[in-house]
Amino acid sequence: MKDFFCGRKVGRGGMMLLLSLAVAMGGGCVKRVEKSDKALEHEKWIASLDDSVAALGREAELARTRLDESTVLTSQLLEKFEYVNNPREVEGYTILRGWRARYPLSSTGLVARIMENEGLELVAALSGGVFSRIRVSAGGESVESESVPYDQALNYRAQGLNTVAFTGGKADSVAAFVSEHLGEKIELAFLESGVSGRMILPEANCNMIAETWKLYSTRQEVGRLEKQLPLINARISALRRLKDSRSGK
16 A cells, blocks of 8 residues: 655555654654734733833832832821911921911011821911012022912911912922022022012021921821832733733633
């Protein structure tokens, strides 16, 4: 009985021998089964998911480390502050220890405090003049606050003293500027249509504002990381579910 191998007629014994040789050598007329382009693309896609999960895992670990560090630092900083709840004022606030007796301001100056909503507030006062915004300058740089119009609430006048409370992003920038230029000569200017007054901010006030900014910004970092971590973990879980669904698991 004859059979065919590579187009040639051979006997049964020869056929078995040739097949054995072909399998052993991996050649002859036996073709290798190669992966399709689609299968290769799928493998690359799976690998990219693994890379993304690994990268997000590192991001989550870094965020957890920063959160732990910021939480510890917040606790340490809070020991330097005290909470004040004065019934004569609209709401309570947190202020650096040693400054409770100096607030509200009774003369020209600038202080910082943290409000009930955990926002930072700068309070400036000018004796014998009026203003609606402030500017701090040092080292050839300067930062200016928002303008707060006279309303006898956030901008009020009494007994020749004009007091203005500043909040928001630009107030944060002023506090950050003072903190960054700590140890330098910082000029505080009171502005209306022009410059209503100016002073070199005393070192004690600079340190007070810098410490308040540090507590405020560290708290902000804690809040940001507490929101960021669940989002990172949710993305990791979503990628893993996607990989499992496409891998047939």
